[in-house]
Amino acid sequence: MSGERTRVLVVDDQTVVREGLILLLELLPDIEVVGSAADGEQAVARAAELAPEVVLMDLRMPRVDGVEATRRIKAAHPGIEVVVLTTYADDESIFAALRAGARGYLTKDAGGEEIAAAVATVRSGSSPLDPAVQRRLVEAVAAGEQRPKRHGDLPDGLTRREAQVLALIAKGRSNAEIAGDLFITEATVKTHINNLFAKAGLRDRAQAVTYAFRHGLAE
Structure with missing residues (x-):
């Protein structure tokens, strides 16, 4: 571009x-x-x-x-x-x-x-x-679902690492920030995001935030 x-x-x-x-x-x-x-x-x-x-x-x-x-x-x-x-x-x-x-x-x-x-x-x-809108979105989803965090089986076949990446997306972290947090490359972050989006049927980060709170995967 x-x-x-x-x-x-x-x-x-x-x-x-x-x-x-x-x-x-x-x-x-x-x-x-x-x-x-x-x-x-x-x-x-x-x-x-x-x-x-x-x-x-x-x-x-x-x-x-x-x-x-x-x-x-x-x-x-x-x-x-x-x-x-x-x-x-x-x-x-x-x-x-x-x-x-x-x-x-x-x-x-x-x-x-x-x-x-x-x-x-x-x-x-x-x-x-x-940021204010994302906060309202997160609060609305969290208030509407009120589900406890799941420490056992992950939904839709997500791996533990994919769940970690998803939790960081829900925090509003960029790909570069997620890479730094997890000590992995940005390319690896993108791979995890592509995989978890495909498994969960997600279109974008906004849907990922909703999904993370719905399934108790956000902190």
């Missing part, structure tokens, strides 16, 4: 917010804003027309909201990644957006560098979550 600019579609029903985001992103060297949309219905059409690599998607919009727009875009164009950008960090929106296929979630007080980092992260195959 060296030297390439990520094609981004900006979706927000508020003109001031939408135009402000475009101006902010156009200052970033690694991002090319290919277009914008004022609601979910328009976002679906523009995604098909402009073929962006990443969509910055507001959630609360008229006609078609961001969750439904995300679902339609992912169904028609699985290669397009969606990063939800919203004022609301409520649990219902988080779960709905993730279930619809969003790979990242940022609140609207995120700065340009944070948004750029999120765009780069989803393109690399990971899933950025605003």
Whole structure:
């Protein structure tokens, strides 16, 4: 991806917010804003027309909201990644957006560098979550499940090492940090993540956090 600019579609029903985001992103060297949309219905059409690599998607919009727009875009164009950008960090929106296929979630007080980092992260195959949002997600799952930690058999055939990697993912650790914690290479971490995602049927790190708490594997 060296030297390439990520094609981004900006979706927000508020003109001031939408135009402000475009101006902010156009200052970033690694991002090319290919277009914008004022609601979910328009976002679906523009995604098909402009073929962006990443969509910055507001959630609360008229006609078609961001969750439904995300679902339609992912169904028609699985290669397009969606990063939800919203004022609301409520649990219902988080779960709905993730279930619809969003790979990242940022609140609207995120700065340009944070948004750029999120765009780069989803393109690399990971899933950025605003720290406050991830904390709410973890708390919601933990409160809803209330299962004790399992020290015996691991679910879905996970190995002990895969469970350790999963627990560190749930703590918000990066691949490099996990490698340092476990004294293994980053390539080995990626192998463990690929294996545990395949065994557990996980799509991304956001789902991994939910899975870890559901099965009592997070600390």
